[in-house]
Amino acid sequence: MIPLSLTIKGLYSYKTEQTIDFQPLLDGKLFGFFGHVGSGKSSILEAITFALYGETERLNKQENRGYNMMNLQSDEWLIDFMCKLGQENLRYRLTATCKRDKKSFDKVSTIERKASVEQNGTWLPIETGQIPEITGLSY
Numbered sequence: 001m002i003p004l005s006l007t008i009k010g011l012y013s014y015k016t017e018q019t020i021d022f023q024p025l026l027d028g029k030l031f032g033f034f035g036h037v038g039s040g041k042s043s044i045l046e047a048i049t050f051a052l053y054g055e056t057e058r059l060n061k062q063e064n065r066g067y068n069m070m071n072l073q074s075d076e077w078l079i080d081f082m083c084k085l086g087q088e089n090l091r092y093r094l095t096a097t098c099k100r101d102k103k104s105f106d107k108v109s110t111i112e113r114k115a116s117v118e119q120n121g122t123w124l125p126i127e128t129g130q131i132p133e134i135t136g137l138s139y
Contacts (some may be wrong), residue, residue: 001135002026002084003048004091010074012043017078020044051081051094052131053139054113066098066108075100086134091118094131 003026009017025031033041046056056065070077076099085092095114101107115131116123132138 001052002089004082004084005080006044006047006051006082007080008043008047008078010071010077011047011069011079012071013038013040014043015071015073047079048081049139051079051096051113052135054096054111054128055139064106064108066111067100067106070098070100070108075102085131086136092116092131092134093118093123094128 003022005019005021005023007017007019008014022031033044035041042058046058050056066077076097079094079096081094083092083094084090093116096111098111099109101109113128114125115128116125118124
């Protein structure tokens with residue numbers, strides 16, 4: 001898997017939309033995530049893992065996962081991950097969204113995950129369940 005970009009919003013400490021463009025990092029041939037404790041390194045990796053597999057180690061299978069992943073000052077969260085995957089090295093876009101209920105702060109919508117693959121300049125939807133087969137890795 002080659003990461004291309006990651007946009008996150010309203011997820012853990014990322015209240016406002018933040019985008020990481022991995023291309024400059026890839027041009028250097030090697031990169032890592034560095035920062036102080038609590039700076040959001042694990043949140044980045046968790047966002048990528050959740051986009052790919054719909055699971056995370058931190059809150060996996062927890063009943064209120066959408067609520068617990070959401071920044072307390074946000075009404076929604078977004079993960080938008082683009083990467084190259086598979087033998088053909090095609091571009092994939094994986095998204096996950098969740099929204100807070102406007103009438104009840106403690107309630108959030110069901111997490112919605114989507115996946116698509118770019119073919120001939122067009123994004124075609126695919127089943128998120130296909131991702132482990134494409135990556136060759138299970139969660």
